[in-house]
Amino acid sequence: MSSNKKLSIIVFSGTIDKLMPVGILASGAAAAGYEVNLFFTFWGLNSITKQAMQQMQPIDKNYEQFGPVMMKRMQEMKYPSWSELVREAKEVGEVKIFACSTTMEFFGIKREDLADFVDDVVGVATFLDRAEGGTTLFI
Amino acid sequence: MAELKISKTLDLKGMYCPGPVMETAKGIKQIGVGEILEVLATDPAAKPDIEAWARRTGQQILDIQQQGGVTRILIKRVK
Numbered sequence: 001m002s003s004n005k006k007l008s009i010i011v012f013s014g015t016i017d018k019l020m021p022v023g024i025l026a027s028g029a030a031a032a033g034y035e036v037n038l039f040f041t042f043w044g045l046n047s048i049t050k051q052a053m054q055q056m057q058p059i060d061k062n063y064e065q066f067g068p069v070m071m072k073r074m075q076e077m078k079y080p081s082w083s084e085l086v087r088e089a090k091e092v093g094e095v096k097i098f099a100c101s102t103t104m105e106f107f108g109i110k111r112e113d114l115a116d117f118v119d120d121v122v123g124v125a126t127f128l129d130r131a132e133g134g135t136t137l138f139i
Numbered sequence: 140m141a142e143l144k145i146s147k148t149l150d151l152k153g154m155y156c157p158g159p160v161m162e163t164a165k166g167i168k169q170i171g172v173g174e175i176l177e178v179l180a181t182d183p184a185a186k187p188d189i190e191a192w193a194r195r196t197g198q199q200i201l202d203i204q205q206q207g208g209v210t211r212i213l214i215k216r217v218k
Contacts, residue, residue, distance in 0.1 A: 005195075024157050032196060033195055077155060080158075
């Protein structure tokens, strides 16, 4: 039965091979009634700017050779992009998207540079408070 | 089993995780409590995933049939 479960993810990586599972986990959890918190920091933060939304995310250097065939298969499967999965997650469930304020300063990213699905700019205390009592992943 | 009145059918063939669960979560909200949703999917994860989703969200699975590569799931909205 539905209990108040929570899934929180610290999204550190900005490569597609890591962002994709973030989108899949977030949307699957949201659909099943979990409260979901996504905290985008460091390279992850760079993938939630308006500019990043317009372009293809890079793949991890270690897996570069798999990139072209994977992208081709995803297109053939009509698989949604990771950001579409996050948007869909927000439609079906309780999902909050947080941007790390310190990282924003490191990279010179302003609030208005962030994608429209970002709920708030926060620090670690807010994230820990939101994540308390649930499962937390670092991706 | 006896004929059940299906209120809505989702054809999710060709969709992969988390698509079938997402669409099922949306679809169940489009029918009334007590009504039945029919889901048709080809994703091999659809059966275990929709069973887990139903357990978590408190909906009731009435029947699951696998025919060829297609899984047919009947879900009753109970809440």
